[in-house]
Amino acid sequence: MKHNPFLKEIHKNLIVSCQALEDEPLHGSDIMAKMAQAAKEGGAKAIRSNSSSDVAAIKKQTGLPVIGLVKRDYQDSEVYITPTLKEVKELLAVKPEMIALDATKRVRPGGEQLIDLVRYIHDESETLVIGDIATLQDAEYAMKCGIDLLSTTLSGYTNDSPKLSGPDFGLVEQLLKISTIPVIAEGRIQTPEDAHKMLELGAWSIVVGGAITRPQLITKTFVNGIQQH
Template sequence: MSQGSNSSFNSPFHRLRGRIIVSCQAAEGDPLDDLDTLTRIATSVLRGGAGGLRAEGTARIIAFRALTQLPIIGIIKTYDANGDVYITPSFHSAKAVSDAGADIIALDCTARRLTAPEPWPELIPRIHSELNRPVLADIASLDDALAAERAGVDAVATTLYGYTAETRGIRTPSWPLLQSLVAHLTIPVLLEGHITHPPEALLALDMGATAVVIGSAITRPETIANRFVQATRPADG
């Protein structure tokens, strides 16, 4: 039996079943990139019924933990020289996330990270044994997910679909990917990324997703406003 089947690791995902998780993040330079602002956003989405939060960075996780006992997915982002993002790429970053109060630690479990200084398959057992936290694998493909499940993760999320070399630039949910994940995995599957309308979240749950993570469509006024602007702009010609 893998560590991922341990009930203590699965309990946060049981609490999230059928729920909407809101990712309260802001890119560097975004007008919302402010701890007090993001904490107010987190407070607001919790009042709106969010079943959990996703947070980046220890200061934000600590601030959100003070707001709620609902599950928090914690990450730390780093960037390489090309601007590519990596999610919680080391045990040091995983421990920082855990110490800040996150219930779940999300890792970049894509193939590109297998040659990293600390490959993610080596991080999973350490997080389980030393931090006693469940691991959420952020993946971009079925192959990523299957490899992560074999390595002992407790759940997978489609977070990195659209952000790897093979999927770069895609900004719509992959329903075939979700269907394949649900069909082939025995661990919880979270749909994360590119959800813009409530019916899409309902569809994901109907297709078997354990929960749905939504970010920009709820928390970023710039993105929301631009969607309305683009929809009402006259077509060229």
């Protein structure tokens, strides 16, 4: 599986997450496609994108491989990254190279099961499945469900994971000791030094989002820094 062309392309390289939710200033597939083009021109080898419309627009604009997901809230579950088969089908229709699923042990909407979503994707397409996890226990569960790659996306965003101000280097180290599949480092990676350290630990590749593609957060960092001095 590590000889997959997509995996070769992203190995030891940067993936940029281009996402803007409905309440954010840059929301819109046309805007995200331009953001992704800017990331491509800066050297990004792939894009992580939210919603089938954004995935389609980014693939058309950039020609880069895309990790697709759909963020959707359900009243009966905390899981919101591609929670159900409905979101999986939306993504398969636009053919991303990879689909990201919440792969924590939390209960999915309607009692749907991670293993069933993974099987469906594998049965219906050649799309790889990345499991967004928060803990070592999540990773073990995700691997049993047949996930192709792990990503530390949800570390710090679940009740059972540590709330850190920076990247979860410790989780990446732990995962690399037990994982039989590639591990992608994602979450609060703010600087090139953070990214380089993750690669030195053995991460397959790096995903950076807010530090590159959310100007309101970047601006806020500067404003806070100025006010502190």
